[in-house]
Amino acid sequence: MGYRIKSGDALSRIASVNKTTVSALMKANPQIKNANKILAGATLKVPGQSDGFEDAPIKKSGAGSTKSSDKSSTFDAPAAGSSSSGVKGPKGNPYEIANQHKGKNAGALKMEKKGVGADMDDGVGNKVNCANFVSACLEQAGMITDRQHSNLVSGLQNNLDKDKNFKRVSLQDAKKGDVVSMKTGPGAEDRHVVIFAGWKNGKPEFIGSNNRNKDGTQKITTGPANYPILSIHQYRG
Structure with a gap:
């Protein structure tokens, strides 16, 4: 969009x-x-338009349904014994930082004068704060600098790809605090970014700024997702 x-x-x-x-x-x-x-x-890309993401969207069966081979429907839990512990930066874990703001509206959070809110860009529309929020959590964890902050999912992906302290990993190797970018539609910028929050009942969960309010504005929530994953960046600094 x-x-x-x-x-x-x-x-x-x-x-x-x-x-x-x-x-x-x-x-x-x-x-x-x-x-x-x-x-x-x-x-x-216009701030204020929806990221096109809602927690745990339900795909309808019948005409137009997604094939079973769709990446979004083939999540596999990690093998027994694999590590699912959180990854930490110099100042903390992005998941733990994000979780402190669970339930807050993104529009209110970004106006806070300290912490994550202070690192968020006030000028971003209230329907498209996903990258703004994740970038701020990474800043608070000491994993990225202010110059690496991006309000665009693709921009954040590119910045992390260029950062030697981050490495792309598979979902099975994901740890709490990893940055997960998803494809939400056909457009080049139809993307959403969240933070990996671990596994629940064999399914991956994520925390982020999601379009959960009735007016389409975003709120910090945790839950599953049903979109193809484009990339998972893990901090290795």
């Missing part, structure tokens, strides 16, 4: 129409280096 830039558009007008800010638009679209220079025909 996004906004296709038209000839004559200005970033300030796009921000106003979509009830966001120029700074939030630029942070969500790192390819924009100058707010006064945007290219007609390009597509912008």
Whole structure:
């Protein structure tokens, strides 16, 4: 989902129409280096649009159902004896940090003046805080710097791929605190990012900023997910 830039558009007008800010638009679209220079025909990621993710979505049977070979339906619990303990950074574990804010609305959390809230970008819309929240938890754990913070899932993935302290792992090797990016739709930026929260009844659970409120805004919640996993980044610093 996004906004296709038209000839004559200005970033300030796009921000106003979509009830966001120029700074939030630029942070969500790192390819924009100058707010006064945007290219007609390009597509912008707009803060405030939904991540397209809800906890434990139910896939309908019958016409249009997902095939059993879909990655999202083939989660396997780790073998007996494998490690599922949390991974810690210099300042803590992202899962434990995230869990302290469980039940909070993302819009309220990002206005807090310390901790995770202070590291979240206030200008991001209340429906798309998933990467904003996960980035802040990683910052609080001492795993990434402020410069590595991204409000875009793909941006956070790229930053972690470039960081020598992170390594991609399989779901079976995941530990509490790992960063899990998922594909939620056909668009290039239809993605969601959460933090691995362990296994429950043989199924993986995740904590993150999810579209759980009736108005589509996000809340910090824990639960299973039913989307294909794009990547799992584990801290090895």
